[in-house]
Amino acid sequence: MRDNVAEITIPLETEAPMDTTDDGRLERIYDAHARQLYRYALAITSFSEDAEDAVQEVFVRLSRERGRMARTDNPQGYLFSAVRNAAYSILRSRRRREVLTEAFCAEFPAEDLSDVPQSRAVCEALAGLPVEQREVLVLKVYDQMSFKEIAGTVGASLGTVTSRYRYGIDKLRKALEVTDDE
Amino acid sequence: MNDDRIEELLRGTWQPEPPEGMRGRVLARAREETARRRRFDFSWTLGWKPALAALGIVIVLLANMDDNRREARVMAMVGGSSDLRALTPNGDYLRMRHELDAVLASAPFDGRFSDWAEEGDRP
Numbered sequence: 001m002r003d004n005v006a007e008i009t010i011p012l013e014t015e016a017p018m019d020t021t022d023d024g025r026l027e028r029i030y031d032a033h034a035r036q037l038y039r040y041a042l043a044i045t046s047f048s049e050d051a052e053d054a055v056q057e058v059f060v061r062l063s064r065e066r067g068r069m070a071r072t073d074n075p076q077g078y079l080f081s082a083v084r085n086a087a088y089s090i091l092r093s094r095r096r097r098e099v100l101t102e103a104f105c106a107e108f109p110a111e112d113l114s115d116v117p118q119s120r121a122v123c124e125a126l127a128g129l130p131v132e133q134r135e136v137l138v139l140k141v142y143d144q145m146s147f148k149e150i151a152g153t154v155g156a157s158l159g160t161v162t163s164r165y166r167y168g169i170d171k172l173r174k175a176l177e178v179t180d181d182e
Numbered sequence: 183m184n185d186d187r188i189e190e191l192l193r194g195t196w197q198p199e200p201p202e203g204m205r206g207r208v209l210a211r212a213r214e215e216t217a218r219r220r221r222f223d224f225s226w227t228l229g230w231k232p233a234l235a236a237l238g239i240v241i242v243l244l245a246n247m248d249d250n251r252r253e254a255r256v257m258a259m260v261g262g263s264s265d266l267r268a269l270t271p272n273g274d275y276l277r278m279r280h281e282l283d284a285v286l287a288s289a290p291f292d293g294r295f296s297d298w299a300e301e302g303d304r305p
Binding site: 026030031034035042052055056060119126142173177 | 183185192207208
């Protein structure tokens with residue numbers, strides 16, 4: 001479990017010199033952050049192609065506004081906020097506010113779904129959460145962000161973010177306990 | 183089931199990976215944008231000096247044309263001559279002045295400068 005956490009922690013050495021003055025740096029930013037950004041975008045849009053579009057949009061913007069990320073105090077926060085804006089923009093434009101569980105759960109490896117009995121329940125419970133709660137859970141659970149960092153990323157107050165996490169985790173608990181009972 | 187267990191379950195089951203080929207697509211599009219941006223920067227750097235010079239020439243020509251028209255009008259009014267042609271459909275102001283002089287000279291003159299010079303002549 002610890003290894004898993006270490007794997008998803010953002011590598012600090014990529015944060016300091018992050019600007020986009022050359023393609024090599026853009027590639028380094030991609031290699032360091034794409035997985036997390038994609039996951040976050042997917043948590044918002046629920047569709048793989050929409051998540052890719054959101055990440056694409058962020059990198060195009062990075063090429064266009066060279067050096068902007070380097071000027072921010074929190075480059076990681078900048079990336080997450082940018083991908084959030086892009087993902088919500090896609091969500092609004094395509095009117096796909098509802099989550100299609102099948103599309104969302106397509107990201108679960110098939111072998112996991114059969115091997116771990118709770119996988120399907122986790123997937124469906126996560127898919128069933130409102131997008132605002134789901135994104136907070138993803139940032140907290142996967143990206144190990146503090147509530148303060150999450151609040152900065154999603155542009156909400158600390159209290160709001162904390163309660164979204166609370167509601168989200170409670171709903172997941174209920175869904176998983178129902179599965180256990182069955 | 184406590185929060186840690188739920189988080190652990192989440193991490194252990196939902197692990198989305200970027201689709202195959204996404205890296206190439208994203209970076210290619212970003213490179214395209216960088217190249218487009220560079221072309222725009224280059225053309226703007228290269229082009230602003232000639233554009234400014236052309237604008238300066240146009241301003242000078244317009245100002246000069248305006249001066250010429252003003253000079254022609256003034257010269258016509260004071261009866262002077264100018265080699266500049268007025269921009270009217272009937273020819274230059276100097277020729278019009280000469281035509282007016284000719285009309286006045288051909289009219290009979292009874293010694294009075296105006297029909298209204300004397301009270302009794304008022305209609």
